[in-house]
Amino acid sequence: MYVTDSESLKKLVEELRRAPAVGIDTEFMRERTYYARLCLIQLGTDDIAAIVDPLACKDLSPLCELFTDTSVVKVLHAGGQDLEIFFRECGLAMNPVFDTQTAATLTGYQQQIGYGPLVQEIAGVKLDKGDSYTDWSRRPLSDTQVEYALNDVRYLPSMYRELKSRLEQTGRITWLQADFDRMADPATYEVVPEEQWRRVKRISSLNRRQLAVAREVAAWREREAMRRDMPKRWVIGDEGIVEVARRAPATPEQLSEIRGVPEKLGQSGVRSLLESVARGAAVPEADLPSLKKRRRPAGDIDGAVDLMVALVRLRAHEHGVAMPLLASRDDLERLAAGERENSALLEGWRRAMVGSELVELLDGDVTLSLENAQLQVVRNPRSADTDS
Numbered sequence: 233m234y235v236t237d238s239e240s241l242k243k244l245v246e247e248l249r250r251a252p253a254v255g256i257d258t259e260f261m262r263e264r265t266y267y268a269r270l271c272l273i274q275l276g277t278d279d280i281a282a283i284v285d286p287l288a289c290k291d292l293s294p295l296c297e298l299f300t301d302t303s304v305v306k307v308l309h310a311g312g313q314d315l316e317i318f319f320r321e322c323g324l325a326m327n328p329v330f331d332t333q334t335a336a337t338l339t340g341y342q343q344q345i346g347y348g349p350l351v352q353e354i355a356g357v358k359l360d361k362g363d364s365y366t367d368w369s370r371r372p373l374s375d376t377q378v379e380y381a382l383n384d385v386r387y388l389p390s391m392y393r394e395l396k397s398r399l400e401q402t403g404r405i406t407w408l409q410a411d412f413d414r415m416a417d418p419a420t421y422e423v424v425p426e427e428q429w430r431r432v433k434r435i436s437s438l439n440r441r442q443l444a445v446a447r448e449v450a451a452w453r454e455r456e457a458m459r460r461d462m463p464k465r466w467v468i469g470d471e472g473i474v475e476v477a478r479r480a481p482a483t484p485e486q487l488s489e490i491r492g493v494p495e496k497l498g499q500s501g502v503r504s505l506l507e508s509v510a511r512g513a514a515v516p517e518a519d520l521p522s523l524k525k526r527r528r529p530a531g532d533i534d535g536a537v538d539l540m541v542a543l544v545r546l547r548a549h550e551h552g553v554a555m556p557l558l559a560s561r562d563d564l565e566r567l568a569a570g571e572r573e574n575s576a577l578l579e580g581w582r583r584a585m586v587g588s589e590l591v592e593l594l595d596g597d598v599t600l601s602l603e604n605a606q607l608q609v610v611r612n613p614r615s616a617d618t619d620s
Contacts, residue, residue, distance in 0.1 A: 233280065234378065236288035244275070244282055245294040251277040253305040253330070254298065255388025258314045259368040259381060266457045266464065268317050271368035276385030283381055287371065296322035307392040309333050309347045309384075311415070319421040327416040332388065334411055335395040338404050338581065340552035351387045354394050359383050407581025423458075425451035429521075433470040438477055440520040445512030446477035447521055452508040456501070468493060468505075480513055481506065533568040539600055540564045540590055546607050547586040558586060568594065 255276035472492030
């Protein structure tokens with residue numbers, strides 16, 4: 233089914249809303265724009281595989297009703313960008329959602345497994361990926377392009393049922409709820425220009441006054457990229473922001489001397505950029521931003537981290553989860569250094585699988601030992617007495 237008008241879209245949505253789950257995917261282009269240019273929308277159930285052409289069908293509001301229908305699970309694979317696109321289209325976050333890539337990691341598959349390999353593993357179908365890098369904005373689409381696009385949703389409903397069943401059998405379905413709730417949270421897709429400075433590379437090399445300037449310049453860049461609908465790096469790159477923050481230019485001449493500042497900003501662009509620099513330079517001392525410094529451990533934590541790695545490897549193997557997905561070396565070092573607040577290891581399914589146990593290990597409530605060459609986790613008798 234190929235939908236190009238609003239009436240056909242309404243009828244399609246009516247049919248889709250009768251299904252318990254709908255597979256969703258998109259094809260888009262973003263190389264030259266800030267916002268993704270939506271080129272195709274694919275929708276699938278067990279009985280329907282459809283393409284909606286947003287370049288022909290301008291009114292997509294019926295889809296928004298489907299996306300916010302809480303009786304229908306929206307199934308995606310690595311759907312972060314798709315969800316972001318539809319948040320902008322509808323002004324509302326899709327809910328409820330189920331991401332097959334996220335779910336697959338808790339059912340024994342490798343971290344960030346691709347859609348094609350997962351379809352082959354679960355459905356036994358090898359997909360043709362020949363049109364992966366096609367120009368989806370060109371019309372008409374070829375038969376192979378249409379087939380490729382439809383295949384991206386055909387198997388999502390059946391994979392959803394299979395993965396959900398496996399997660400329920402192992403008691404892990406609730407472990408994913410926090411991840412799926414985050415995907416359905418509008419705050420996940422709302423861009424706050426004043427917070428973008430934290431993502432600028434090499435930002436940690438600046439002092440607090442320079443950080444204030446960088447915060448204002450990064451916010452200016454974000455708004456300018458939105459207004460002109462172009463990639464942020466085309467407005468000014470991260471290196472340019474850091475150098476502008478370091479030098480704090482006050483005149484167009486001083487700004488032009490900084491490497492990394494585009495020459496084609498224009499008079500209004502130069503003026504607004506310098507105004508952002510001035511705002512940062514005028515921030516009161518008490519209000520200057522700061523980066524949270526990593527707390528230096530009181531002693532050597534390497535031994536503690538080595539023990540934690542052994543425990544994580546044991547639990548990852550037992551539960552059939554890739555060890556890097558369960559805990560990175562950086563996660564473990566931070567926890568060993570005492571950074572328990574906002575630790576990913578102490579949230580959701582990671583806490584249930586190994587996080588709580590890692591804290592017990594660090595606190596001396598459990599110890600590790602070898603028995604017949606097998607690693608054993610032994611509860612400290614003193615801890616058991618305390619618990620009772």
